[in-house]
Amino acid sequence: MNINWIESIIFPKVFLNEGKASTFLRGKTILITGASDGIGKACALLFSKFNVHLILVGRSRERLDEVAKIIINHNSTASIFVADLYQEEQVDQLLAHIRAQQTPIDIFISNAGKSIQRSLQHSLLRYHDFTRTNALNYLAPVKITLAITPILSKQCGQIVNVSALNVLLLPIAKWAAYQASKTAFDQYCRSNQSEWRKMNIRLKTIYLPLVKTKMITPNVTYQNMPAMERNEAALRILKLLMGASSYSRPWWAIFPITIGFFIRKFWDRI
Ligand SMILES: NC(=O)c1ccc[n+]([C@@H]2O[C@H](COP(=O)([O-])OP(=O)(O)OC[C@H]3O[C@@H](n4cnc5c(N)ncnc54)[C@H](OP(=O)(O)O)[C@@H]3O)[C@@H](O)[C@H]2O)c1
Incomplete structure (x- = not known):
């Protein structure tokens, strides 16, 4: 079956009302981790069409500079902070920088992430896989x-958990x-959601399916599987920010969620 056809059904294109997006985003300051590539970069480039200030975080200054150049061409502004978020001291340096600049952040896109697929047998001597994914995710x-x-x-701001x-x-x-690391952050956010709400902060979570980024390229089994375009993921994040819903997931997600709920005992056996 043609994979493009399947993708058009399971990831239908979303329509963005640019006028509304402009009214919503104009003048806002947006902090994005993992902004040098993939979904984070796609978000930065999309938001930059609407006169915003972007704070871009990632490890590669070169790639962040390239993103910043495009943002400036779109008449938005960008500042760059190079940090390896595996390292707690570098997270502290980023936060000290934000405090020193007294940056009025309106939106935080928590996006930087690391994915690892490895069997238990191959993980026995790799405790560091767990410390690294936990540190970053x-x-x-x-x-x-x-x-x-x-x-x-x-700022009556918003937090987006790119989950x-x-x-x-x-x-x-x-x-x-x-x-485990992605679920931990999801639980942390959902647990805080009502308290953030009282503080005028909205939590938005996007539960993404496979997205075509470098994160999935090492995995050969994913190469012929339907996956969302990264620009489509960015559009969905913007729509989520603009809308009233607190989460976004693919329309068909209800089927595996429901099946999983009912067959847990059977699943555990197989
Ligand atoms: N792609 C998918 O199929 C998929 C599906 C569901 C959810 N997600 C989630 O989407 C988010 C973005 O993933 P992606 O697919 O866009 O991945 P990606 O293309 O690999 O990009 C990851 C971004 O995170 C940055 N990053 C990685 N390690 C970092 C570190 N230690 N410190 C600071 N920045 C770091 C990378 O920049 P540098 O290398 O410059 O640091 C890059 O900008 C992740 O949270 C992921 O879990 C992805």
Whole structure:
């Protein structure tokens, strides 16, 4: 079956009202982690069409500079902060920079992430897979959100958790490190949601399916599987920010979620 045809059904194109997007985004300051590539970069480039200030975080200065150049061509502004978010001291440096600049952040896109697919047998001597995925996918965004909650509160801001659909499904073999860390951050956010709400901060979570980025390229099994375009993922993030709903997931996600709920006992056996 033609994969493009399947993709058009399971990832229908979303329509963006540019006028509304402009009214919503104009003048806002948006912090994006993992802005040098993939979904983070696609978000930065999309938002930059609407006169915003972007704070771009990633490890590669070269790639962040390239993104910033395009943003400036779109008549938005960008500042760059090079940080390896695996390292807690570098997360602290980013936060010290934000405090020193007194940056009024309106939106935080928690996007930087690391994915690992590895069997238990091959993980026995690789505890570091777990510390690394936790450091980047869970602890760094926890530290950032704790530090910027007062700023977001003042701005009536929003936090976007760029999460994975797997978080809502039955856990599958070989994904323990990734799924545990993504689920931990999802739980942390959902647990804080009502308190953030009282502080005028909205939490938005996008549970993404496979997206065509470098994250999935090492995995050969994904090469012929339907996957969302990264620009479509960025559009969905913007629509989520603009809308009233607190989460977004593919329309068909209800089927594996429901099946998983009912067959857990059977699934555990197989
Ligand atoms: N692609 C998918 O199929 C998929 C599906 C569901 C959810 N997601 C989620 O979407 C988010 C973005 O993924 P993606 O597919 O866009 O990945 P990607 O193409 O690999 O991009 C990851 C971004 O994170 C940055 N990054 C990686 N390690 C970092 C570190 N230690 N410190 C700071 N920045 C770091 C990378 O920049 P540098 O290398 O310059 O640091 C890059 O900008 C992740 O949270 C992922 O879990 C992705």
